[in-house]
């Protein structure tokens with residue numbers, strides 16, 4: 097007899113399926129977003145395309161009060177396990193279990209004009225084949241929750257592969273994981289644009305080598321030259337710059353050295369929808385999910401900052417200084433009128449609209465003050 101696992105309100109067996117207990121917080125985020133959606137829209141029909149143990153579907157049903165879940169798992173050998181897991185917790189009339197290729201499921205929805213409020217695509221490996229097809233199954237205004245573990249390609253270690261998968265060329269720099277999230281968002285936005293639709297990221301989250309993004313499908317195109325373009329990084333001075341399509345040929349760094357590398361095209365707009373995250377955070381504090389409340393605070397603060405971060409290590413190394421605490425640098429930047437926050441991606445990094453030279457100058461000043469006091 098298999099042992100039962102529990103997570104949130106779900107009780108389930110794992111058997112031969114893949115289940116990572118450390119992914120609980122990203123499933124918590126999914127449940128919160130789904131709950132906010134249900135409160136907003138009054139209904140919630142979920143399609144889980146790659147179900148594994150079925151834990152996500154169980155949690156959407158039991159915690160986010162989903163009205164119906166279509167649970168699909170490509171591997172037929174998990175049928176018994178999934179049947180057992182779902183039967184115990186979901187009314188028979190409230191779910192459907194299939195074992196089809198995910199693309200077929202998406203096109204079946206389209207064919208029957210049966211669009212879902214939340215489409216969950218929990219990929220192991222690259223998500224790139226699904227970036228366009230998941231759009232076909234999603235209701236306008238609905239949500240799509242995407243997982244990608246395609247780290248090597250996304251981080252720019254094999255840029256030619258990234259070009260094939262995402263239509264974008266990533267170069268190496270210290271804010272790689274944020275760049276990877278932006279490559280995925282950009283690619284989905286472009287796919288939606290080709291269908292006369294738009295998408296916005298509700299959030300884009302990186303942890304544990306995995307990228308998790310929640311999108312909302314919008315009724316009109318929102319991709320434009322101002323939110324879809326390029327990111328420059330100077331290997332000489334460590335500064336970043338956003339480069340739009342018209343400036344591409346003239347791009348150079350203010351330090352005047354030929355050390356600028358350019359990545360893209362990618363999403364340059366907000367990383368998260370802070371209003372939506374605030375609604376999720378209100379729920380999370382009601383439910384006393386303290387860890388999630390804290391994470392959401394960081395994400396809300398960074399949502400609209402420029403598309404990169406400076407690591408403390410770079411500030412310290414380039415300024416040749418003993419680093420003052422991160423919170424003090426952030427506070428000093430804010431006092432001087434800059435926007436500044438932590439990054440959820442790297443706890444040892446700062447997001448700000450100040451350039452690296454300003455960050456170094458401010459950190460130096462702080463370091464001196466600390467030295468004088470001691």
Ligand SMILES: [Zn+2]
Nearest residue numbers: 330333349351
């Ligand atoms: Zn430079």
